[in-house]
Amino acid sequence: MKQLDASLKPKSNRTWKIFKSQLTLQMMILPCMLFLLIFAYIPLAGNIIAFQDFKIISGFTGSEFVGLSNFQEMFSDPTFYMAMKNTVILSLFYLLVVFPAPLLFALLINEIPFVRFRKILQTTSYLPHFISFAMVASMWIILLDSQGVVNQSLLTLQLIQHPIEFWTDPDLFRPLSLLVSIWKETGWGAIIFLAAVAGINPDLYEAAMMDGAGRIKRIIHITLPNLIPLFAILFILKIGTLFTGNLDHSILLGNSFNKESSYVIEYYSLQMGLELTRYSYATAVSLFQAVMSLLLVLFANWFSGKVSGNRLF
Amino acid sequence: MRKSMSALLIASLLVAMLAGCANKNNGNANPSASPGTNAESGEGAITLDLYSDRSWYSDWTGAGAKRITTKTGISFNVKKPVQDDGDGKDISLMIASNSLPDLMVVDKENKMLKQLIDGNYLYSMDELIDQYAPNLRKILDEQYGEELLTSFKEKDGKTYKLISGYQTKKYLEEAKANGGLAPVWLPQFVVRKDYYDEIGRPDTSTPDKFLDALQQMAKNHPDKIPYLGDKGQHSKDLGWFLPQFGIEDYYVNGDKVQHKLHNPQYKEMVKFANAMASKGLLTKESFVNTGEVTAQKVAAGSVIVSAQNSAAKNNTPPKDNPNTSFEMLTPFSTYMYPTIPKGWMALVIPKSNKNPERTIKLLEYAASKEGQADFFFGVQGTGKDDFKSLESGPHFYYDKSVPNNYFPEGKPSFTTGFNDELSKDWSGSWKQAGLGEPIMLVANWAVSNTVFWNPQDPDKLAYDKLMSPKMKFFPEFNFTIDSTSELGVIEAKINTLRADYLTKLVFAKSETEFDSIYSEMMGVADNIGLAKLESEYTKQYADNKAKLANQ
Numbered sequence: 112m113k114q115l116d117a118s119l120k121p122k123s124n125r126t127w128k129i130f131k132s133q134l135t136l137q138m139m140i141l142p143c144m145l146f147l148l149i150f151a152y153i154p155l156a157g158n159i160i161a162f163q164d165f166k167i168i169s170g171f172t173g174s175e176f177v178g179l180s181n182f183q184e185m186f187s188d189p190t191f192y193m194a195m196k197n198t199v200i201l202s203l204f205y206l207l208v209v210f211p212a213p214l215l216f217a218l219l220i221n222e223i224p225f226v227r228f229r230k231i232l233q234t235t236s237y238l239p240h241f242i243s244f245a246m247v248a249s250m251w252i253i254l255l256d257s258q259g260v261v262n263q264s265l266l267t268l269q270l271i272q273h274p275i276e277f278w279t280d281p282d283l284f285r286p287l288s289l290l291v292s293i294w295k296e297t298g299w300g301a302i303i304f305l306a307a308v309a310g311i312n313p314d315l316y317e318a319a320m321m322d323g324a325g326r327i328k329r330i331i332h333i334t335l336p337n338l339i340p341l342f343a344i345l346f347i348l349k350i351g352t353l354f355t356g357n358l359d360h361s362i363l364l365g366n367s368f369n370k371e372s373s374y375v376i377e378y379y380s381l382q383m384g385l386e387l388t389r390y391s392y393a394t395a396v397s398l399f400q401a402v403m404s405l406l407l408v409l410f411a412n413w414f415s416g417k418v419s420g421n422r423l424f
Numbered sequence: 425m426r427k428s429m430s431a432l433l434i435a436s437l438l439v440a441m442l443a444g445c446a447n448k449n450n451g452n453a454n455p456s457a458s459p460g461t462n463a464e465s466g467e468g469a470i471t472l473d474l475y476s477d478r479s480w481y482s483d484w485t486g487a488g489a490k491r492i493t494t495k496t497g498i499s500f501n502v503k504k505p506v507q508d509d510g511d512g513k514d515i516s517l518m519i520a521s522n523s524l525p526d527l528m529v530v531d532k533e534n535k536m537l538k539q540l541i542d543g544n545y546l547y548s549m550d551e552l553i554d555q556y557a558p559n560l561r562k563i564l565d566e567q568y569g570e571e572l573l574t575s576f577k578e579k580d581g582k583t584y585k586l587i588s589g590y591q592t593k594k595y596l597e598e599a600k601a602n603g604g605l606a607p608v609w610l611p612q613f614v615v616r617k618d619y620y621d622e623i624g625r626p627d628t629s630t631p632d633k634f635l636d637a638l639q640q641m642a643k644n645h646p647d648k649i650p651y652l653g654d655k656g657q658h659s660k661d662l663g664w665f666l667p668q669f670g671i672e673d674y675y676v677n678g679d680k681v682q683h684k685l686h687n688p689q690y691k692e693m694v695k696f697a698n699a700m701a702s703k704g705l706l707t708k709e710s711f712v713n714t715g716e717v718t719a720q721k722v723a724a725g726s727v728i729v730s731a732q733n734s735a736a737k738n739n740t741p742p743k744d745n746p747n748t749s750f751e752m753l754t755p756f757s758t759y760m761y762p763t764i765p766k767g768w769m770a771l772v773i774p775k776s777n778k779n780p781e782r783t784i785k786l787l788e789y790a791a792s793k794e795g796q797a798d799f800f801f802g803v804q805g806t807g808k809d810d811f812k813s814l815e816s817g818p819h820f821y822y823d824k825s826v827p828n829n830y831f832p833e834g835k836p837s838f839t840t841g842f843n844d845e846l847s848k849d850w851s852g853s854w855k856q857a858g859l860g861e862p863i864m865l866v867a868n869w870a871v872s873n874t875v876f877w878n879p880q881d882p883d884k885l886a887y888d889k890l891m892s893p894k895m896k897f898f899p900e901f902n903f904t905i906d907s908t909s910e911l912g913v914i915e916a917k918i919n920t921l922r923a924d925y926l927t928k929l930v931f932a933k934s935e936t937e938f939d940s941i942y943s944e945m946m947g948v949a950d951n952i953g954l955a956k957l958e959s960e961y962t963k964q965y966a967d968n969k970a971k972l973a974n975q
Contacts, residue, residue, distance in 0.1 A: 166539070166908075167539055168542065168543035170520075190920075249714070252714075252717070253717065256709075256717070257707070257709065276708060279712060366659065366711065366712045367924060367927045368708060368712065368927055383913075383916070385511065385513065386511050386916075387511075387535075387907045387912060387916055388511055388512060388513075388535050388536070388907060389908050389913070390516075
C-alpha cells in the first residue's frame with residue numbers, strides 16, 4: 112500500500128526530492144548552467160534583429176520591423192550564393208578528408224610497437240594545434256611561395272619549369288586548405304581516439320590472436336567497431352559546422368585570385384554585416400546558418416541512430 | 425553536516441563569482457573623492473576613462489603621460505582595441521551597454537561617430553568651450569585655423585568633434601613656408617641604385633619610359649623580381665599606381681560626378697598594370713604578399729623596383745650589395761596625389777563624462793603651444809647637447825638660428841642625442857620616450873610638425889619642391905554616405921566588385937579579354953546600382969561646391 116502511495120505521488124514532488132538529495136552536485140553544475148543561460152540562451156533572443164532595421168540608438172524596441180527583407184536581400188545577392196557554395200563544398204571535403212584523418216592516425220600510432228617512438232610521434236603531431244593560425248598561415252604561405260622551399264626544390268630537381276602558383280590558383284585552394292588543416296589538427300584530434308583505444312578490453316585482442324586474427328583483422332574487427340560510437344558522436348557534432356566554413360582559412364589563406372573558392376559564408380557575414388555595421392543583415396545571415404546547422408545535426412542524429420544505433424540525444 | 429557545508433561553500437563561491445561579474449567600479453566615479461596630489465594645477469587629481477579605436481594608442485603609463493598627469497592632475501584609464509576598430513564595434517557595445525567613457529579619441533571616419541552625434545550622446549564643443557574654456561576658441565581660431573569650429577558643424581549648427589590633423593589654410597601656409605607640404609609617405613616607385621646606374625639612369629617620367637627602364641633592368645637581372653609591392657598596396661586598388669596617373673577619387677564628367685571606374689584615366693592605369701603583367705614585370709605576388717614578406721624580399725635584394733616612399737633612401741642597403749642604396753624614381757609627369765581634407769583623429773566628449781569642465785580645460789591646455797610642446801616634443805632643454813635619457817630627455821630645444829612663426833624663441837628641434845636614438849631605432853625610441861601620437865588628444869600639425877620640418881635642409885626642400893605641386897586638395901569631394909544605408913551598401917559592393925575584378929583585369933591575357941572583362945564589370949556595377957550612387961555624389965558635390973563658395 113505504501114509502495115502504491117509512493118507511485119501515486121506527483122512527479123514534480125519526486126523531482127524535487129531527487130534534486131534535494133543531489134543538492135551539492137546540482138550546485139556544482141549551476142555555474143555552468145548559468146553560463147550557458149547567460150551566454151548561449153539569452154542572446155538567442157537577439158536574433159529578433161534579423162527581422163528589424165536595427166539601430167543601436169533605437170535599440171530592440173525602437174528599431175523598425177522590416178519582416179523578411181534582410182533575408183530577401185541575402186537570397187538575391189550572388190555573392191551570398193558564391194560564399195554558400197564554397198562553404199558547403201569546403202565543409203564536405205573537411206568531413207570526408209580531414210575529419211576521419213585523426214581516426215586513421217590513431218589507428219596507425221596504436222600499431223607502433225616501440226613505445227618511446229610512439230610517444231614522440233604523438234607529442235610532435237599535436238604540437239601544431241597550439242600554434243595560432245595566423246602563424247601557421249604565414250608559414251605555409253612562405254613555404255609554398257614562388258621563391259619558397261617547395262618551389263625552389265622542384266625547380267632544382269627540374270620537376271617543374273616555372274614555380275607553381277600555389278596560393279593564387281583557385282583550383283589549388285581547397286586541397287591546400289585541407290592539407291593545412293590535416294597538418295595542424297590531426298595529431299590533436301587523434302588523442303580522443305587513442306584514449307578510446309586504450310579503453311578497449313585487451314582480452315578481446317588476446318582472444319582474437321588466439322583465434323589466429325592478424326593485425327589488420329584485429330583493427331577491422333575489434334578496434335574499429337569499438338571506435339564507431341565515438342566516431343558517430345563526433346560526426347554528429349561536426350556536421351553542424353557544414354554551413355559555417357573556416358573563417359581563418361578564408362581570411363588568411365584567401366586572396367583575390369582564389370576568392371572564387373576561398374570566400375566562405377562567415378567572411379561574407381563579417382564583410383557585408385559587421386564591417387558595414389549592418390547588424391540586422393549579419394544576424395540574418397547567421398540565423399540562416401544556425402537553422403541549417405541545427406537541421407543537419409538533427410538529421411545526422413536521426414540517421415546515425417537508424418544506421419548504427421548511436422545517437423547523441 | 426558535511427554535505428550542507430559543501431553546499432554552503434559552493435554557494436558562497438557562486439556568489440563570489442557573480443559578484444566578480446558585476447559592474448566594476450574603479451572608484452573614480454566621484455572625482456572629488458580623490459584627494460589632491462602634487463598636481464601643479466592645484467585641483468584634485470582625477471582619472472578619466474578614455475577610449476581610442478586605434479591599437480597604437482598609449483595606455484597612459486609612459487614617461488610623457490606621467491609628466492602631463494603631474495602637470496594637470498588628470499590621468500587616463502585607456503581602453504583600446506587590439507586591432508584598429510574603425511567600424512565602431514566597440515562604440516556600438518558601449519552604447520548598447522550604456523558605458524560610454526569620458527573621452528574618445530577615434531579615427532575621424534569611425535562609422536559610429538555619426539550615430540553618437542545623431543543619438544545626442546555627445547557634448548557640443550561650442551557649449552563646453554563657451555561655458556568653461558573660452559580661451560580654447562581663441563587658440564583654435566588663431567593657431568589651428570577657423571575651419572576647426574566652422575567646417576564640422578552638424579545640422580543643428582553645433583560642432584561635436586574636435587578634429588586633429590585637418591589641413592586648414594593656416595596649416596597649408598605654414599607647411600609650404602617650411603618645405604613640409606609634401607609628406608614623405610607619398611607613394612613612389614623605389615629602385616635599387618646599382619641596377620639603375622647600370623642602365624644609365626634613364627628618364628622614367630612617363631609610363632612607357634618607366635616600362636622600358638624596368639624591362640632593361642629585369643633583363644640584366646633575370647633572377648630578381650622586377651617590381652614588388654604588397655597586397656595592402658595593390659589588391660583593393662592599385663594604390664601605388666593611382667597617383668602616378670593623377671587619378672582623383674571621383675570622376676567629374678561634365679555636370680555629373682561619377683565613380684572613378686568611369687574615369688578613362690583609371691582604365692588606362694589598369695591597362696598599364698596589365699602591360700606590366702604581360703611582360704612579366706608585375707607578378708601576382710604584389711597582390712598576395714603581406715607587407716612583411718615584401719619587406720623581407722626587398723631587404724634581401726631580391727627586388728629591382730619596389731612600392732615604397734621617399735624615406736626608403738635611408739633604409740639599410742640590400743643584403744646582396746651593401747655598397748648601394750635605394751632611391752626614388754622620378755614620378756610620372758602626370759603624378760598627382762589627391763587629398764580630401766577630412767583630418768585625422770576626432771576627439772569627442774560623451775555626456776557620460778564625469779567632469780566636463782576639467783576635460784575641456786585640459787583640452788585648452790593640450791591645444792595650446794605649451795600643451796603641444798609637452799605632448800609632441802617632450803622635455804625642453806637649453807641646447808642641442810642636453811640629452812641624457814629617452815625617458816627624461818631633454819628631447820628638444822629651441823633653435824634660435826631658425827625662425828619659426830609659432831615660437832619666437834626659434835624652431836623647436838630635437839636634441840642631438842634624441843635624434844641619434846631615433847636614427848638607431850625609430851619606433852623603439854619613441855615608445856621609450858612615451859610621447860607623440862600615442863598620447864595625443866588634439867594635434868596642431870602646424871606646431872607638432874615643426875620638429876620634423878627643416879626649412880634649411882636642401883634635400884627636404886628639393887623633395888618638397890618636386891612633390892608639393894603634385895598635391896591637390898578636393899574639399900568638394902567630402903561626401904557623406906551612411907554605410908548602413910542603401911547607398912552605403914551599394915558603395916561597399918562596388919568597392920568589393922572593383923577589387924574582385926582588378927586582378928582579372930591586370931592578368932587578362934589580351935586586350936580583347938581586358939575590354940570584355942571591363943565591360944562585364946561595369947555591367948555588374950550598373951546592376952548593383954552605380955547610377956543611384958553617382959546621382960548622390962553629384963548632389964553632394966553641388967552642395968559642397970555651394971558651401972565652399974560661401975566660405
